[in-house]
Amino acid sequence: MKTIGPAAIVSEIRDESGKVRTVCNFSTLQIDPRIASALRDAFDHVFGHNSVETRRQAWRCIRKFSLCIRKCNQHQSVPFSKDILRVFRDWLVEQNLKGATSQSHFNAVKSIVLWLSRNVTGIVSTDLIENVPSFPRDDLTKSVFLDEEIIKKILAAAYKEINEVSIRIEFGRRLLRGEYIDAREQELADLLTELLSLDVNRLFPTQQLILRTGRNLIARVQNAGGIRNLSKTLYLGPNDIFLFYLVIVVQCSGNPMAILSLKRDCLRFHPLRSDREFVVWSKPRAKREQKADFSNSRPHSAPNVIRSLLAQTEELVPFAVQADRKMLFLAYTNQGVRVPCFQLFHMMLAAFIERNNLPNFDFKQLRKSGGLLHHQAGGNILFAKERLGHVSTSTTRRYTEQNLFREQNDRLILKFQGEFVRTALQDTQIGDGEDGPADLCRKIAASIGPDRILLNTPVRSINVGDGHVDVEAKSTYGRYRAVLCAVPPPAVRKIQFSPPRSTSRERLLQALPMGRVIKIQVVYQRPYWRERGFSGQVMSNSYPLSYTIDNSPADGQRGVLAAFVCTSKAKQFMDARTDRRAIVAAAINQMFGCNFPAPEEVLVEDWAANEWIGGSYGAYFPPGVMTRMGELLREQEPPIYWCGAEYGQAHPCQIEGALDSGLRSARSIAAALAQG
The missing domain is CATH 3.90.660.10 (Polyamine Oxidase; Chain A, domain 2)
Incomplete structure (x- = not known):
């Protein structure tokens, strides 16, 4: 904490090395000094342990709170009214922010106000109303998702600009190596060499230092485009770093804040395949390492983009503060070498969208869209779950626009229901071979071929080997690339699996008795x-x-x-x-x-x-089973896949649920087989 002048009330945001990154001057908020001092203390206690960017965001929230209390004339007297939280909520509503953004601002300020109510007397009313309604959360399933075509346009525009940046940097380095092709280039090379020699302790001389050297050098610098333009010939600035950051966020589908914290040693070799590499980062809130793998044979794959960035920023590392020297996204700025702040990248994204005539989007939409595209391509939510680094598929479903898949599945289910109706409208007298849904099953079987369907042949064991699955049944045996297990959950326990089923899967099967x-x-x-x-x-x-x-x-x-x-x-x-x-x-x-x-x-x-059915219409879920173990119904275990009426996300334990489950499982198997 530091004081600037007799009336200044400030808090310093420092990085891991102790370097001041932002000075939060509460004296500039135009509020009563008692309130400013209390807010400063609460800010230090509530957010002092958080990351630099989180503390910066909290500071922005406090500034918004100061605007609110000034508008409602609560900025010059204490205590705040008992409904101050509701007042701030109503003020946020007037700002027309997104629901999630408003809730984030409100949560930060509420934490501050509650800390004050517990630790500082006289600032907050003793009968503070804490129970304030939450903001409606933005429905992720109704968000504007970026389809594959738009993602390709975003990447193509970024690749083009990255290529231009790399050409510019290589041009400057070529001049310093003495590789110029004409007098103009030689003149520029001489100027760059002279500028770099002015202060060996800096990457580039300051404007003040150049002014002290004399009129001749000043004129030459101005004729060459100015000091900023010359520095861009040698070093990547924040606008250049943004392009690399954007490409990596798109390809990794990672949390934008976590990707900004990528380290310079973020590349890892794949343990089994020399043609693939991992990009690895940490997400502090998840308290675990996250990663995405890529082919390293493609010039614009994330690992190769990162390698290019490492090469072009290597000279910046010694001039960064100690804590930043391990960071990937280092940029040369007027204040030195540092990692650009997230808010700056937001502004650069808006400019990038405008100059490339792209539809409007933000970094969060890139992550959501990446999850959706992986779900679509793989045909299984597990592909999206793995890419997004989620622990549970319930989180992933908020990103993968369930309504899109539900609409597709409902259309197919409706098609089958139409078949049921058409069949039922035919002559359905019992015993004449036209008996509704059963006849539809016979039609499907006929399309597969009778020689490929074995009746009265119960499966006894399923053994998973290296790249294959061996299935042993009554009087027959087969080796396959994948197996779809479409029997009621209790009947699965009558099949011997090698290796054995997972403990969690076994517990689920034991907990699902069949109905009667x-x-x-x-x-x-x-x-x-x-x-x-x-x-x-x-x-x-x-x-x-x-x-x-x-x-x-x-x-x-x-x-x-x-x-x-x-x-x-x-x-x-x-x-x-x-x-x-x-x-x-x-x-x-x-x-x-x-x-x-x-x-x-x-x-x-x-x-x-029937020993292979065991009841009807399906397994039922005793209390607690769905909430504790229901996620397993949505998860596959390649090369063994599970489906059936009980596994349906819509209409479980009904024929529509069976169709829904079958469609999703078929997509998963098709995607897995296509990948080899």
Whole structure:
């Protein structure tokens, strides 16, 4: 902490080496000195341990808070009103900022105000209202995402400008090597050499030093474009560094703030492939290392862009403060060699967009768009999760625009539902080969080919080898590149896996018992209930039937009621020693309040009796299972992939959920096979 003049109240933001990076002068906020001093103390205590950039952001938030209290005339007296937080929130609303930006500003100021309420008397009202509504968060699924074509345009523009920068720097270095081609270049080379010799302790002489040398040198410098233009011939400035930063953010899809902290030793060799390299950085909030891998054979891949940047900034390193010498994004400025601040890059991005006629975007959109494009290309959210460095796919889903995939999946599901309807509108008399969804399954099987489908051949073991999967079934064996496991979760436990399933997967399977529903098709000579004006749909909590629906063919030649026996009633029904046909007929008559003629046929399907199904309609989730282990339903374990009704992100445990799951798994397998 330092005082500038008798009335100055300041706080210094220092880097790891102790160098002052920003001076926060609270005396310039035009507020009561008591408030300024209290805000300074709170700022030091609340944000003093944070990074330089975070403290700079907090300082900007405090300046906005000072504007707010000046507007509402609370800047010259204490304590603040008890609703000061709500006042600041309302003021932020008037600024028309994005929801996330407003919330970030509010959170910083709220931390300051709460610290004051606990530690400084007389500044904040003792009955401070802390419960203030949050700002509506910007819906990431409705954000404007940058498609692949726009990303390519951004990179092409940045590559072009980087190439121009590299040509400029190489030109200056060529002159210093004495490699000039004409008198004009020789004159410029002599001027650069003379300027560099004026002060060996600096990269380039200051304007004041040049003025002291005499009129001749001043005139030559002015004729050559000025001191700033000459320094650009030899060293990368903030605008040049921005271009390299932009390319690396786009390619890595990393957190923009974390990428700015990349170190000069950020490149790592791939342990298995000599043609690939990792770019590695740390994200302090995640408390772990993050990385992205790239081909090193492409001239503009991130590793090669970083190598170019390292070569062009090597001369700057000795002149940077100790803490910055390990940083990648070093720039030559009037104040010396330093890492440009994030806010400066924001302004440079706006200029870059304008001069290249690009659609408006910000750094955060680059990260979101990178996640979405990886999700699309890989067909699986795990590709995006890995690229974005997330621990959980639930975080990744906020970046990958679920609505986009949901719309695609819904269109395909709607197509299949249309097939169901068209099939149902055909002659669907029981036993004639046209029985609704089952007929659709037969059509799909026919398109695959009967010789490629093995019925009554349960799989006994799945063994994962080096680049292949061996599947052993009853009386057969096969070796494949990938396996799609589409059986109910409890049935998976009947298959032996080598290596064994993960502990978390095993716990999930153990926690998912199958439901118990018995489906009964009750066939009458005709749909008698229609003659009484009934729809055929009834729900009941009486034994044995839970509900019925009309499943008759469209022509009404025969009447079919689909009836269901659920949960504990199912066991009681199957254990009954009396005639089940009579029990069902009596129950239907009671539910409709009619005395229908006896049914011609009663067909009972108990899926619990099938060892490879074990129940119906699907596995159910006891309390706590979905919240604790539900993420595993979305995760694949290549070369083994999981799908089924239980794995659907939409309509789980229904046929739409099975289709949704199947589509996502098929995309994942196709992407994996395409990559070899």
